Amino acid sequence: MVDRARELAALRAGLRDAESGTARVVVIEGAAGVGKTALLQATREEALAAGFRALWARTPHLSTAAPYELLRRLLGPEVMRIGGPQALSGAAAFAAPLFVPGTATVAGVDYGCHWLLATLADAGPVLLAVDDAHWADSESLRILADAAEDLRNAPFGIVVTARPASDPAVGAMLDRLATLEGARVLRPAPLTGSGVAAVLRTAFGVAPDALFTQACAQASGGNVFYLRELVRPLVAAGRPPTAPTAAELAATGPDALIRTVRWRLGELGPTATAVAQAAAVLGDDTPLRHIGALASVDDAFAQAAALRAASILARAEPAAFPHPLVRAAVEQTIDEGQLGRLHARAARVLQQASASSAQVAKHLLRAPPAASAGVIDLLVAEARRDLESGSPETARQLLIRALAEPPAPPERPALLLAMAGAERATGAPARAREHLTEVAETGSRELSMCALAELFELVYEVDDEDAVAGLRARAIAAEPYGNTPAEIRLRSTLLMHVATGRAEDAPARLTDVDLERLPTGSGEQRRLLLYAAVHRRGTGRCPPAEFLAHLRRVVQDLPDQRPLTYWEVMAALESAGFLASVEAMPDADRVLARLRPEVARLRHIAPDLQAEWSHRTVLNRLRCGRFEEAQVMLGEAERFAQRYGLTIYVGLAYSARGCIQFERGDYAEAARHLRRSAGEAFFVTALEALLSGRPAQALACLALPDSPASAVTEREIEFEVHLVASHAYEQLGDRDRARHEAERELTVRRRHGPPFRLALALRRRASFAPARESVELLAEAVSVAAGTPRLPVLARVRASYGAALRRAGRLREARAELAAALDDAVRLDMPRLAERLIAEIRTAGGRPRRTRVTGVAALTDSQAAVARLAADGRTNREIAESLYVSIKTVETHLAAVYRKLAVPGREHLGAALGAER
Numbered sequence: 001m002v003d004r005a006r007e008l009a010a011l012r013a014g015l016r017d018a019e020s021g022t023a024r025v026v027v028i029e030g031a032a033g034v035g036k037t038a039l040l041q042a043t044r045e046e047a048l049a050a051g052f053r054a055l056w057a058r059t060p061h062l063s064t065a066a067p068y069e070l071l072r073r074l075l076g077p078e079v080m081r082i083g084g085p086q087a088l089s090g091a092a093a094f095a096a097p098l099f100v101p102g103t104a105t106v107a108g109v110d111y112g113c114h115w116l117l118a119t120l121a122d123a124g125p126v127l128l129a130v131d132d133a134h135w136a137d138s139e140s141l142r143i144l145a146d147a148a149e150d151l152r153n154a155p156f157g158i159v160v161t162a163r164p165a166s167d168p169a170v171g172a173m174l175d176r177l178a179t180l181e182g183a184r185v186l187r188p189a190p191l192t193g194s195g196v197a198a199v200l201r202t203a204f205g206v207a208p209d210a211l212f213t214q215a216c217a218q219a220s221g222g223n224v225f226y227l228r229e230l231v232r233p234l235v236a237a238g239r240p241p242t243a244p245t246a247a248e249l250a251a252t253g254p255d256a257l258i259r260t261v262r263w264r265l266g267e268l269g270p271t272a273t274a275v276a277q278a279a280a281v282l283g284d285d286t287p288l289r290h291i292g293a294l295a296s297v298d299d300a301f302a303q304a305a306a307l308r309a310a311s312i313l314a315r316a317e318p319a320a321f322p323h324p325l326v327r328a329a330v331e332q333t334i335d336e337g338q339l340g341r342l343h344a345r346a347a348r349v350l351q352q353a354s355a356s357s358a359q360v361a362k363h364l365l366r367a368p369p370a371a372s373a374g375v376i377d378l379l380v381a382e383a384r385r386d387l388e389s390g391s392p393e394t395a396r397q398l399l400i401r402a403l404a405e406p407p408a409p410p411e412r413p414a415l416l417l418a419m420a421g422a423e424r425a426t427g428a429p430a431r432a433r434e435h436l437t438e439v440a441e442t443g444s445r446e447l448s449m450c451a452l453a454e455l456f457e458l459v460y461e462v463d464d465e466d467a468v469a470g471l472r473a474r475a476i477a478a479e480p481y482g483n484t485p486a487e488i489r490l491r492s493t494l495l496m497h498v499a500t501g502r503a504e505d506a507p508a509r510l511t512d513v514d515l516e517r518l519p520t521g522s523g524e525q526r527r528l529l530l531y532a533a534v535h536r537r538g539t540g541r542c543p544p545a546e547f548l549a550h551l552r553r554v555v556q557d558l559p560d561q562r563p564l565t566y567w568e569v570m571a572a573l574e575s576a577g578f579l580a581s582v583e584a585m586p587d588a589d590r591v592l593a594r595l596r597p598e599v600a601r602l603r604h605i606a607p608d609l610q611a612e613w614s615h616r617t618v619l620n621r622l623r624c625g626r627f628e629e630a631q632v633m634l635g636e637a638e639r640f641a642q643r644y645g646l647t648i649y650v651g652l653a654y655s656a657r658g659c660i661q662f663e664r665g666d667y668a669e670a671a672r673h674l675r676r677s678a679g680e681a682f683f684v685t686a687l688e689a690l691l692s693g694r695p696a697q698a699l700a701c702l703a704l705p706d707s708p709a710s711a712v713t714e715r716e717i718e719f720e721v722h723l724v725a726s727h728a729y730e731q732l733g734d735r736d737r738a739r740h741e742a743e744r745e746l747t748v749r750r751r752h753g754p755p756f757r758l759a760l761a762l763r764r765r766a767s768f769a770p771a772r773e774s775v776e777l778l779a780e781a782v783s784v785a786a787g788t789p790r791l792p793v794l795a796r797v798r799a800s801y802g803a804a805l806r807r808a809g810r811l812r813e814a815r816a817e818l819a820a821a822l823d824d825a826v827r828l829d830m831p832r833l834a835e836r837l838i839a840e841i842r843t844a845g846g847r848p849r850r851t852r853v854t855g856v857a858a859l860t861d862s863q864a865a866v867a868r869l870a871a872d873g874r875t876n877r878e879i880a881e882s883l884y885v886s887i888k889t890v891e892t893h894l895a896a897v898y899r900k901l902a903v904p905g906r907e908h909l910g911a912a913l914g915a916e917r
Contacts, residue, residue, distance in 0.1 A: 003195035018157035033225025036161035067391030070140035091115035108601035125155035141173035190222025208241030392425035413443030449486035523567025538714035583754035665832020695728035759785035795824035
């Protein structure tokens, strides 16, 4: 630890922070041989002495093609200590396949590893020490970064050593680790003159001469490893560290090390050289039998023993080098063309030895293309496994190599389709779009249909409406009316566009679907049923009860004996959105709860599912007046969407914030958020324009029907277009047209519902009616809204009804209704409405009573659930795991619980909850 006082102090400070419950990340960067590993080892020893559970792993060369390899090495010994993979429980059980030899990893391994790390931190201080992280797989580094963010208030530390990474995905993850909140980056400087002298004193056993020290410092550049290699032969020869000896020093550094290694290998002979080069190609921890097979040497053990004696190998069986620089130096003795051929031979040797396809693939990535169908098949098969298990970056690398082989022209579209899936999952939508476009133009009918369906999803995620229009025309021209999954997917997407008014003049063959006989055996079929029902409702041939029955059929009998497919999850998510819109909120919440584990399992393979689930859940929370819960979720949802480049969902988060502020009565703030939002642009833009005082622009966005006799459209059913139009015309001073729009809204709602929208329509129409008729309309509105879970709607309707009773002189009834509405408004945190109600109560001759906003009754459903689990002794990690939320979300809810219950901590929750039960 010469010249490393500053670095050691920073590492010790990080350990102290982690021990006290503040997660810390330290990245030690520097050139090979500068002493990073020594710092890491010293940190690990101090952590063990302080009572940490210190897990260590060194990432071997060529491990980047093995998904989760770093986590397997890092966590494997700990999993064995606690009883093996079968002992993992809860969400951590998703990680079990990673620690079962010969078992393929599956989707959800990353999620399980995340919770396994949380479980370890829950049991006490944990340090994860990773050496040579520049060779790690990006999936493992991503999980470590996610865990560091989520376990910010846990006794958790990560220390990694790294050089610049050659893989951009790995480099990006290392950059993310280094830029996390509270992270430190240490860059050990070269040894000073006194540091060089200290190393020499230890090596020679005596103090070196100043001239000798100076010569060593210049020759080594202050690099610890080069310095030791520089003086090793002098120490072995018994030469003293004096000025005359300094003349014997040669230049060192990488070139000198390569020359030294070449000289040592030359002394040992060509057979030992072949074994050393084979070991360098295959990497550390390789059995000698594989090294001998690659080197075509029968007595590999004898040669390995000689290499160990010459300090080229540190261990013979399995082979290992004393330092990565020595392995790299041996590799540098192989010319470039021969190196590629050795990797190709290594792949064949491992394949013949029945090694895993992941091990074989690592070498194929560095082997020259050979137009081999077998190589392509192996790479593609491994890439598909990686995609299915949540390793899209590794899959992308393998598919790039497969395309370089290259495949025969007829096979290229299938590879490009798989490549696009990997690119979408790794946040490269532009490249995915290029490849999907090529597949759509050159692939078979089935592949072309798949590509078009994927393109629809992609352009939606990046919010490119112009591209959607062009795709729609191509898809309709393709006539996707067969029974293949791709055609069903494409047809359902087109039906969605027709139903929502985005596509006009749809062919009858597209919309002619027999809903009653449509099977639901696949996710694609369920989605077709959903949008066929939506289209039928829009044409007036599907009354509300029948529509609800179809929605429930989409989500009924979802398989529970196996994981759900992507399209089963997507169809159910979209159905949940419609269930909420038709007032079947309990059904929608049950569906979302059922899908939560599936979405968590697939979140890295299909991040759009996580984003869609979060969006639907947030909407349901805010619709029911659970604004606090919705805002807690929105922060995480927005960060997730940004991380994966899901532009549309970033916009939808702004839209949700705008809706929350609208309900709370802060119209200026609502308009500000809506201005940055996305989604159903016509309605959001219209609402933003109305709240910003631009009523004419709002009307232009709504595209209202030309005639009062026009058939009701899906847009009119799904959105309150006429309510917005009525307010816009009133702002323009055209009260007659405003009344006309209110009447149109009421007509639509009496026919199509749902109850909460009918209540809003009655409320708006009552504002144009004489006193007696207004009371009658609002009494009906209160009756209609009585059972709605949308409490903000009920509060507004009751407020209007109370005000109408007051104007009609029915003061006693008015005060009772206004007081009930005020209770709702205060409890739901709707300050603008509460202020208006207080004024109304006073005008009606009453005194507004103090409304309780603390205690158990003030807790939201999520806060109450967290409070109950915490009172039962569950840790934050256990609560988060059981509710499928992050630990940060649990911490946020608990802070609100303590405030509302006026208790200092979790040990008082039992009494506080029990006192009010």
